[in-house]
Amino acid sequence: MAKEALSPFKNRSTTQEFLFSPAESHRVDGQGTDSGPSADLSGRFPEMFDRQETLMAAIEAQMATATTILVLAMDIGTAIAAAADPDGDATTAGVAPLARFCRTHGGIWGRIGRQRFACALAERDGHAGAELADDLMSHCQEAGLPPVIIGWATFPTLDMTRADTVQNARKALDHGAFFGSGSITPFDGVSLNISGDRLYQADDMAGAMAEFKKGLQLDPTDANLYNSLGVCYGILEDYPNAFAAFENAMQLSPHDVMAVYNKGYLLLRQGQHTTALACFMEAYAHEPEIFEVVYHIGQAHMALAQADQARPFLEAATRINPRSGPAAALLGRCLDDLGLTRDAIQAYKHAVKINPEDAEVLSRLGQSYRLLGESLDVAAVFCEQSVRLVPDNGQFRVALGEVYLQLERIDEARAEFEAAERLGCPDHPRIEAIQEGRMAAEAG
Known part of the structure; x- marks a missing residue:
């Protein structure tokens, strides 16, 4: 996550993730795109290497003895976008300044993407x-x-x-896309953080971690790199290294919310609810409107059987992100625990509206209607839907059986209780009560 463009918690809705800001979310509109067909420039610029790989090979061959190499990469996307003929003369006009520059300074150059080009100059260093x-x-x-x-x-x-310098210059271009047109950006630790973010989003965990580690070699004071690396370790369940990375991030940037939240989330995954809650509350003190933070405070309180303390945070979470089904569902459970059945029904209904196939919420909604003793036919419909979605859940079978029992659909109730028992959810008292009731009725 690039510090210069960091706004890591905007427009997020997850409840089961570490906080990790995707690089793509900060890209300046119209920048950094590099797909589609390429204009043929070989006739106009015969000295141009036509692919990144050939330019890299040329650097290795022609600059093998160079002690220093400078690679300057350029994205001409804005020039192309502003032109009336984006696939023809505009590309030639956009590339011409780089070609002249490269000839003036005695370098070699080539295409490294559809709208990206790079020039390599030997015996030039970072000072130049x-x-x-x-x-x-x-x-x-x-x-x-x-x-x-x-x-x-x-x-x-x-x-x-030497050849890797081309790829590094391209990563600096991606970094520069955060700042937009007219920017000049050197390759640094943030460039590697952005590159690692994209590999992470592409599910290349090993590649992402390699980038973050290289970034820390360049800049061991970058808290974002430590946080990103900690997220990867956490996903791999390498908890000692994950905690170490988050602690380093917290020491380097004490007021940065991501690392302390992520530490708390890791603790929550391990069932350490009290210490997780302390981390979330620390994050909340700095950023009280971050959905994940607020939601997990409520979740930790619920895990600690503190529904009264969970309620305001879960209500806030559903306000911050009204499209979160898990937050609405957990609020329903919280209100149920507080005996506020009618309020719980409203929360469950909202959760079902977001995700109509959430079997657990459907079952809980049916149970809530049953507890009120009204709309029992509606309760049966919800419980039946939950069983239809997850037929192997014994608890859902029990809930449906209880509704049938209250509706005096005795045979159907017994069938559900027996199915629950076969699924490892014993319900002998209810089955026995049904049998005793039948025997009493027959004796009478």
Whole structure:
């Protein structure tokens, strides 16, 4: 998560996740897209390498003895978007300043994406990077182009190869997309955090963790990188390393909510509800409107049988995110525990409206109607739906049997209780009561 663009808790609705801000959510509109067919530029620029791989191979071959290498990458998406002919002359016009710049400075260049190009210069280091990036931007402005995005990276960096510098410059472009057109961004730890975020979103956990670790080598003071790495360890259930990463993040940024929340969520997953609650309350003190924080405070209170304390937080969670089915369902359970059956019904109905196939909520809604002793036919419908969705749940069978019993549908009630017993949910008292009632009726 890039600090410069951090707004990590906007528009989130999950209740079973770590807090982890996807890089995609912060992209500036119209920036960073790089898909679709590419215009053929080989005739106009014969010196251009046509793919990223060929440019990387050329760097390894032609700059094998260079002690330092600077790669400047440019995204001409804004220039293309502003042109009337995005697949023809506009691409040529957008690339021309880079071609001139590269010839002037004795470099090699090529395409690294549909609208992305990069120039490699030997024996240039980071001290020259910012100056040459400004020079490239000036070339673009002099050509009358709309502001472009430039990212740059240098060799040597950590244990990466000369060719890897192209990929690093491309990651700097992705980083620059956070700032929009006209930005110049060097490759750094934040660039690797963004790259890791995207790999995480693509379910490449190993790749994401490798990026976060490299980012921490570049910047061991970046709390966001520690938080991101901790999330990965947590998902892999490597709890010691996850806790260590979150603790490092908290020490580096004591007022950052993500790490303390994530520590609490990890504790909650381990059943340590009291210590988890303390973490959530610490996060709440800084950010009282974050859905996940508020919801999990309510969840922790419920796990500790503190429904009265859970209620205001669960009500707040449903206010912050009225589309969260789990929050509405848990509020219903809370109100049930407080004996507020009618209020619980409203919460359950809201949860069912969000997710009509939540079998547990359907069963609880039916039970609530049964407890009121009214609308028993409606109660039966909800309980029947829950059993239809999850026929192997003995508790749902018991709930349906209780409704049938109250409706005096004795044979159907007995069938449900017996099914529950077969599913490992014994219900001998009810079955025996039905048998005794029948025997008494026959004797009478």
